[in-house]
Amino acid sequence: MSSSLRRRWAVRLARCAASLLPADRTSWGEAMRSEVEHIDDHRAALRWAAGALAAAIAERAGALLNTRMAGGALAFFAFAQALSMFLAPVSIVAYRLRWLRIDEFLGGRFPGGHYQRFIALMNATPDWEVALWTAVGLLYLVLAWRLLRNRRGAFVLFAGGLLLAYAVACAGWMDRQLNPALAEIYRHTFTFSQANLRRDDLLPAAAQVLPLLMAGALWWREKRAVRPAA
């Protein structure tokens, strides 16, 4: 890249950084732009401008995530996560208490389409697993409440819930390895005669990726919140 091209790109990137910064940081955008003009080495100016652009993007993202609307969206997602965690425990408890209307309603939300498909699995699922999924759901409910109240510590709560969910999933997997009858019930329940892109690929992928994105957003939101000096 020629020197003049580097200089032009440095100016462009600095201008872009200035335009990306939140409105209350306008003077910082001007500071970034003017600093580039004072760096005589074109390569150093380009590096400086690229760093300034990265800083501006981070500031903008942090400002967006700290709005009430973003807090509400994150709370909504946490609430949806809580509901998805409660789905299996509520179905199992309702079935064991013979409140079958609840199972009929919820059965349509499961990948099989009807609760009768899950009867064997609901009978075989150990109580500790039901209790732990309920605990994860409760953690997410608390998280949603804290997000709505704009309280801090959301990331720690969510990360704790996520780790607990992974731990329960791992424990369930180990339980199936040790118990061939349970493994057979599980395999039979989740084996379908026809492939379905949404059920077999999209939903499982979303269930893995969305919580990680949520964790990233919460971490960034707390990192970028202006805190009083220690």
Place this chain on the structure above:
Amino acid sequence: MPRAANTSPQTRSLLGALAADPQSWRHGYELSKLTGLKSGTLYPLLMRLEAQGMLASRWGAPLGPGRPPRHLYRLTRAGLALARERERAPHAAGLAGTLAEIPA
């Protein structure tokens, strides 16, 4: 648990550079050379310190045609006190800050 504010090595390095000559106004590129921090790290730190009232900023005089005025920085009285505190006991300050942030 969130970490305590202003205890990262980068922040301490920046506070140290600014506190070395607290009366001088310094520009961003100079601070970058003094601390080894890249602009992507330096600007968020400067912005945060200013928002906390630890840093003062002003525009310098124009240096000639095609050279816009530069943004200059120095520590406020509170910032200088913080820098001195971090210099004296960086780890203790970090621990105290972290403990103070644990919700009751």
